[in-house]
Amino acid sequence: MTLHVSAARERCIGAGLCVLTAPEVFEHDDEEGLVSVLDPHPPAEDHDDVRLAGELCPANALQLTWTT
């Protein structure tokens, strides 16, 4: 299973839960303080963190898609 991660910056409110939960995959940029995806195809060991980040995001700004 490959995980594809993307973030809708127009929805992001900069709460930071994704950066806190999956720091290998998400970051806040300096200019707008909004999410940027560091690794759109994170390795399997990060999948649980990414899933939790997606769940915690208050603005539903993260899209996670699994492909086989």
Next chain:
Amino acid sequence: MSSDLAEAPSFPERRTCPYHPPESYKEISSRGPLNQVTLWNGRRVWLVTGYAEGRKLLSDPRLSADRQQEQYPTMAPHLQAQAARKLVLVGEDPPLHDKHRRLLNPEFSLKRARAMQEGIQALVDELIDNILAIGPGADLVTEYALPIPSRVMSQLVGVPYEDHDFFQSATAGVMQARDAAQSQQAGTELARYLAKLVDLNLERPGDGVIGRLVEHVHNGEVTRDELAQLAMVLMIAGLETTSSMIPLGVITLLDHPDQLEALTSGAVPVPTAVEELLRFLAVTDFAAVRWVTDDIEIAGHTIRAKDGIVVSSTMVNRDPDVHQDPHTFDIARGNRQHLTFGYGIHQCLGQNLARLQLQIAYETLFRRIPGLRLGISGDEIRMRTTGTMQGVERLPVVW
């Protein structure tokens, strides 16, 4: 109890224990995730106590946070004051809300908060130095819990240090007033002060959020008044929350020596423990107050247009479907599935800074004053009877 109140019990009720919800809340929750409750003015609103339902509702665009509308539930008499109703950002809906939030987001990113770590640590150490020099014996509310967020927020926003006492009392005046007139007066003073501060920054931008945002006034994106109101909301939201949370956490940890030991020994990382304190204490009984613009079907109920909704962070954080033994304080739990910072587009802008201040406040206090204990017996602790935050009036400690 009259049949009306049996059907829709009164809300909110004061906590008698600093960290456990009143029994009546548990009874309401046991009936289901959504129930009708009666506010101080007789109005019936929906109280949400289910985590899933709370999240679902707070991300629904049919919920409005517009406090200027009469449909908005007023949670206490003093909050009828115009100063409490006309709050930018927290009391706005999109698109205006989003415009204001976007201006402030860069100031409150996780990276920005982390860059403040050293400064906050130095300030907290200085407070402990003073406490140790004067003690043994201190009131942790006035000597520790209030000055931490007051100085951090003053510095961040760009309020001169010598004015932070005024700020502390003025923001408390708006949020903890006994009535609407008192709240309005404090709000007017605060607004006047901030308008002047914005003017000073327009001439010579200072080193703070106000100074960094004046360019948006110069280029016409926001008005001088809007910027002053944004600064006011930051100060109100940043002071009372953190300063109420610090003493509640200290009481809870002292009351659970095994948990405190796990924290001080390093067995549980400080951020993990703080997350549980946030879940367990919730600080406020209502993380979100809204009204609905259109009928919503949820959990077998129909919420009608113009109905009010209150999401109880206290009870949502103790939803047994999310947390095992939800009424047990377990600092190793480390679960961020709580709504202490709210949910949806209004989720707390300052949560990263709040987490950081709490982590430093607890870690430093118990490390530097290892024998710390309450200076009064547990049943002498007085919960504050004003305001919408759970808090204590004083917290005498000895060592």
